[in-house]
Amino acid sequence: MNVLRTALAAAIATPLFLTAACGGSSSGGGSSNNDAASAKQLPKTLVFSPLSLAPPALKGLSEGVKGYAKSKGWDVIVQDPNFDATKQNQQLNEVISAGRVGAAWVLANAPKSMGDLLKTAQAKGVPILVNGQPDEYGFTGPQPGITFDYIDYTAGGKELGSQLGKCITEKAGGAGKVLYTTSQEGSAGKEAFDTAALAALKAAAPNVTVVQNLPVVDRAKGQTDIGNVLQGNPDLVGVMSANDEGSLGALGAAGAAGKKLTCITDFGGNDEVLKDVKDGKMYASVALQFNDDMTQSFDTLVKMQANPKANGDILIVPQKTTTASGS
Amino acid sequence: MAVTIAPARAAGAEKDKDPAVIRSLIFVRDRGIFVLWALLLIAFSIWASPYFASVDNALLIANAAALTAIFAAGVAVGIICGALDLSIPGTAALASCVCGWLITHGAPTGVSIVAALILGALVGAVNGLITLRGFNPIVVTIGTLSAMTGLAAVIADGYTIPGLDSLTFMGTQRYLGVPAPVWITAALFAAGTVFLTRTRDGIRMMAVGGNPEAVRRSGIHADRYKVLGFVISGFCAALGGLVTTALVTEANPAANASIIFNALTAVALAGVSLAGGRGSLPRVLVGALILGTISNALTIEGIQPYWGTAVTGVLLLASLAVEKWVSTTVSKRLVQSAHASVHTGTR
Amino acid sequence: MTSSLVPALELRGIGMHYGYVRALDRIDIEVRQGEVLGLLGDNGAGKSTLLKVMSGVHQPTSGEIRVHGAASTFASPADSTHAGIQMVYQDLALVDAQDIATNLNLGREILRKGPLGWLGFVDHKAQRRRSTEELEKLGVRTAAMTRPVEMLSGGQRQVVALARGATRVNGEKSGILLLDEPTAALGYEQTQQVQSLIRRLADQGVACVLVTHNLPLAMAVCDRIAVLNRGKKVADVPVADTGNDQLVGWITGARPSMFC
Numbered sequence: 001m002n003v004l005r006t007a008l009a010a011a012i013a014t015p016l017f018l019t020a021a022c023g024g025s026s027s028g029g030g031s032s033n034n035d036a037a038s039a040k041q042l043p044k045t046l047v048f049s050p051l052s053l054a055p056p057a058l059k060g061l062s063e064g065v066k067g068y069a070k071s072k073g074w075d076v077i078v079q080d081p082n083f084d085a086t087k088q089n090q091q092l093n094e095v096i097s098a099g100r101v102g103a104a105w106v107l108a109n110a111p112k113s114m115g116d117l118l119k120t121a122q123a124k125g126v127p128i129l130v131n132g133q134p135d136e137y138g139f140t141g142p143q144p145g146i147t148f149d150y151i152d153y154t155a156g157g158k159e160l161g162s163q164l165g166k167c168i169t170e171k172a173g174g175a176g177k178v179l180y181t182t183s184q185e186g187s188a189g190k191e192a193f194d195t196a197a198l199a200a201l202k203a204a205a206p207n208v209t210v211v212q213n214l215p216v217v218d219r220a221k222g223q224t225d226i227g228n229v230l231q232g233n234p235d236l237v238g239v240m241s242a243n244d245e246g247s248l249g250a251l252g253a254a255g256a257a258g259k260k261l262t263c264i265t266d267f268g269g270n271d272e273v274l275k276d277v278k279d280g281k282m283y284a285s286v287a288l289q290f291n292d293d294m295t296q297s298f299d300t301l302v303k304m305q306a307n308p309k310a311n312g313d314i315l316i317v318p319q320k321t322t323t324a325s326g327s
Numbered sequence: 328m329a330v331t332i333a334p335a336r337a338a339g340a341e342k343d344k345d346p347a348v349i350r351s352l353i354f355v356r357d358r359g360i361f362v363l364w365a366l367l368l369i370a371f372s373i374w375a376s377p378y379f380a381s382v383d384n385a386l387l388i389a390n391a392a393a394l395t396a397i398f399a400a401g402v403a404v405g406i407i408c409g410a411l412d413l414s415i416p417g418t419a420a421l422a423s424c425v426c427g428w429l430i431t432h433g434a435p436t437g438v439s440i441v442a443a444l445i446l447g448a449l450v451g452a453v454n455g456l457i458t459l460r461g462f463n464p465i466v467v468t469i470g471t472l473s474a475m476t477g478l479a480a481v482i483a484d485g486y487t488i489p490g491l492d493s494l495t496f497m498g499t500q501r502y503l504g505v506p507a508p509v510w511i512t513a514a515l516f517a518a519g520t521v522f523l524t525r526t527r528d529g530i531r532m533m534a535v536g537g538n539p540e541a542v543r544r545s546g547i548h549a550d551r552y553k554v555l556g557f558v559i560s561g562f563c564a565a566l567g568g569l570v571t572t573a574l575v576t577e578a579n580p581a582a583n584a585s586i587i588f589n590a591l592t593a594v595a596l597a598g599v600s601l602a603g604g605r606g607s608l609p610r611v612l613v614g615a616l617i618l619g620t621i622s623n624a625l626t627i628e629g630i631q632p633y634w635g636t637a638v639t640g641v642l643l644l645a646s647l648a649v650e651k652w653v654s655t656t657v658s659k660r661l662v663q664s665a666h667a668s669v670h671t672g673t674r
Numbered sequence: 675m676t677s678s679l680v681p682a683l684e685l686r687g688i689g690m691h692y693g694y695v696r697a698l699d700r701i702d703i704e705v706r707q708g709e710v711l712g713l714l715g716d717n718g719a720g721k722s723t724l725l726k727v728m729s730g731v732h733q734p735t736s737g738e739i740r741v742h743g744a745a746s747t748f749a750s751p752a753d754s755t756h757a758g759i760q761m762v763y764q765d766l767a768l769v770d771a772q773d774i775a776t777n778l779n780l781g782r783e784i785l786r787k788g789p790l791g792w793l794g795f796v797d798h799k800a801q802r803r804r805s806t807e808e809l810e811k812l813g814v815r816t817a818a819m820t821r822p823v824e825m826l827s828g829g830q831r832q833v834v835a836l837a838r839g840a841t842r843v844n845g846e847k848s849g850i851l852l853l854d855e856p857t858a859a860l861g862y863e864q865t866q867q868v869q870s871l872i873r874r875l876a877d878q879g880v881a882c883v884l885v886t887h888n889l890p891l892a893m894a895v896c897d898r899i900a901v902l903n904r905g906k907k908v909a910d911v912p913v914a915d916t917g918n919d920q921l922v923g924w925i926t927g928a929r930p931s932m933f934c
Contacts, residue, residue, distance in 0.1 A: 056485035212629050218583060219575045224391045225626055231387055232378045232627030252575055256390075256499040256506065257383075272489045272577070526794040527783045534769040534780060541767035545781035546755055605771035661825055 042102035049079040050107040085110035103301040104128040111136040127304035147312035153189030157196030163284040164240040165204020167263035175207035176237030181216040181246030222249030238263030289318040356653040371624040392619035393508035398590040401563030408556025409536040409603035410464035416582035417475030419568030424479040427488035427578030436493040447565020455554030479580035488578040498573030520608045537604020680743040682881035688737035699905040710882040712896035719902040729761040730754035760843040761852040766835040770824035778805045829864030850881045
């Protein structure tokens, strides 16, 4: 068994070794910096491995990545692990170990299981960008060759809450009843988001009462449930929603009941919501700018390829608030 | 020349009607659900006052129930006909996406709606014809469900189709103060009930669900009626999908599995036997109304919706137990009194 | 009361085998209009098979069938129904959830007059009336027309099933009714009722073939009795000319076949 293990280790290590050796010899005139030499051998190919290509948002992101990378002269290999962490590890390992790619961007299905893969990438000098924060991967602080990119749920919730508070103060005299429609139980970052949102709301408008935390998953049921809440709270002034289904559902429910909600704030920002904000039907929408995040991520990876031993960055997905006045 | 049978027993054993016990048990079985709903309404009026007992709220409940009711009608007809149609969420999604696609590509709203409904009926026909070849209807409908979910996603290009404002006339619009979906549901159930109980084809369809062999031996093409059951189920699915889309002005290709869950709960509450051949659409409607009532009352009182689901589940189990008990008791008592009056042959 | 020279149903040289098993071996049998023919025999003697050949469920491997003198082949039960033959099955083939009137009228519903009729609306009142009349003609009294069949006792269900077969066969006065163990699950009183019904049908001209294990019933109701033993017909006698002991002898094989 030990013999087998050693043999396997040798099998995996060999390509790395050979590449390093090759890298060393073809680098030409006496480059003392081995890393720079290996880096020069890494192709301008990025491997993009999202959770799965099934969700339209991630499919869209992969298209965006391909487009942007192409414009910068890079090729992109898009992988589809279909929500399977083991498959994701395998697929990535193949291309990274074989030296097929020069950078990797990973939305990990199971961050804790990526440890070995990260080490492989570091050893190969392949810069890798992963979603989440260092502690999710078992690290503390910035790491060489790895950049962490995460969604700051606390910041998101805080902005959502303070926007509603602002609106209530401006338009409803700073007091009244509001409804908070939340994301489904078990959603990523839900606790941090909810806590921040409610705290920010209290801070911005202390005399506001939140009548209920209502989970909303699909728009039609959300609209029905919110309609029931309106029935029980006819003097409801506002709604803040952790997703688009909730804010759109609130708008629909109010319309169907012939009422008007003074303040609706949203976290999500799809096209229909943004249009509603522009038309004045909603007060504000806080949206994660995945496109900007994509460009910042890609640019960081390119930068890191030139200097893989340096510590990677810790990026945050940018967030933007849209209100009727433009912004 | 009349047949002479052994002399009738004393008049005391003759009964023109069933004993009162049997009659009241049958009342519980057939009309119990209406009583249950009435009790819930009274209870909630007291508990969730003052907001529960109002016309506004009644319309809200009716509107919420309408959606479930339309799907429940489809499920019920399928079960009555002897088949459980699990493809309903897929048909709903596909029909709404087809309608949405047509509207956003310039087709008149009326044409788009009709096209979607015809599509629903066609899907039903396909389900029925495949099932006739001898496959298990549950498996067949799961297959078509997957196929349609994929198709719907293709049509919607992976996203939803928003902005379908021309559908609000059958969504949030009110007529004489009553929301459109309520009218649609009322019409559907009225037509359905009349069809099943008063028309030849409806009666035959129910008979096929109860004993297809008996129907066949009467010289009727039982297979046609099996397919008809699926067609009606598919039509209801498409209608339900369209009404959902109309309410939110957005077509969603994601097949929503909770549709089946809610519809089946309403159907089971209504006492529709899974063995097929029997069932009453008005009771299914009340079943859907009960679901909507519970959810409404709890949400008004600020209780999380999943408690509503829990309460409904318990209620369902209780009603199944009551129904079983009633049926057994009725059979036992009928057998007893049957022996007493076999001489006269009347009851 | 028997009538006419041409038998209503005539089977000549009927043979039926499954593989090496000869279920029926050169059976000649006939029944006339208004006559009740009993088919007796032990289990496996072939009486049910013979009945199924008559009703079109099985196709014989040899021999011919004649209905009112005309040679016929039945590819399916529908064909035999077409020829005027009705069979009352042991499992009764009733729709439990529906009421008596619906069961009796299944397949020959009365539609309302006018536009409602075009839409397929059924005239329940007319159906109930017709069924009540038909049952009266048969001298049968049973539960109310609106009673669901599942709420009837075993005897009453049997009566409904018989009545259904009888009404469908009685129309042309040239019908043939096949009965497979009609009293198998019935008590004494109920058997009496069935017995009277069969006799009444015969009086009205229907040809009846009755498969049964019940010797007293056969003796009481039949005009003629045929006995099958291991696929062969071993007896075919008028009821008046035979008795219990003879019949039992033929059934068990203790008594040699009449035709040797």
